[in-house]
Amino acid sequence: MKYLHAMVRVTDLDASLDFYCNKLGLKELSRKDVPQGRYTLAFLAAPGGEDAQVELTFNWDPENYGEGRNFGHLAYEVEDIYATCQRLLDKGVTINRPPRDGRMAFVRSPDNISIELLQSGDAKPPAEPWASMPNTGKW
């Protein structure tokens, strides 16, 4: 038994690829259009971590996906949580839970999937602008 992926549904494939790849830093591994089912699948993963993927399902016919609390988040370890959050911030992503503790941050995808970012190894020393940045919304 082997973990393969987490599937999330996306309402705008381009916006989601922009978020997960250009902003968050995942890599698109493959994409498949299925015209008979009117959907497109895209498989993403952290560079070098192709064993644990995220599958984006884009249904061509719009639907309101909503969100539930039974699913919590997807978590990734990053080498420098401040650099990652700065990159996301510079690209217009709201840091819902800034890494005030030098250890943990949360952002959300365009379809409100929570993404947890965790500093690899020890927490970094508290630093501005993060240390005094308030929470925004929920995550």
Added chain:
Amino acid sequence: MKYLHAMVRVTDLDASLDFYCNKLGLKELSRKDVPQGRYTLAFLAAPGGEDAQVELTFNWDPENYGEGRNFGHLAYEVEDIYATCQRLLDKGVTINRPPRDGRMAFVRSPDNISIELLQSGDAKPPAEPWASMPNTGKW
């Protein structure tokens, strides 16, 4: 950047551990009670695949978690999809989408997290009781 886990919230920790471990076949790696936050975390993974975990969050104060369509499912590859589905069935789990094609099945956790099971390698030849088993509910 490295994938760590998917977090799901559970309303009954024992029922969820029974589902994910005793029935589905994941292994509990660690558990942490946090009385000051009134929650318990349990980390699970497929045996031998500790790099991709599932984090169960059990909040001690009950809440209705609901479900959304933005999160789709968690997917695992299995060596024998018929044997896996038979074990789940024998333990009382509804096979929402039976592996009629010898390749793919879906079940749901006690909190309605969809789990996709995929046959490793080539699909198995169609076989009863799966080939003629109808879908049950949604997944």
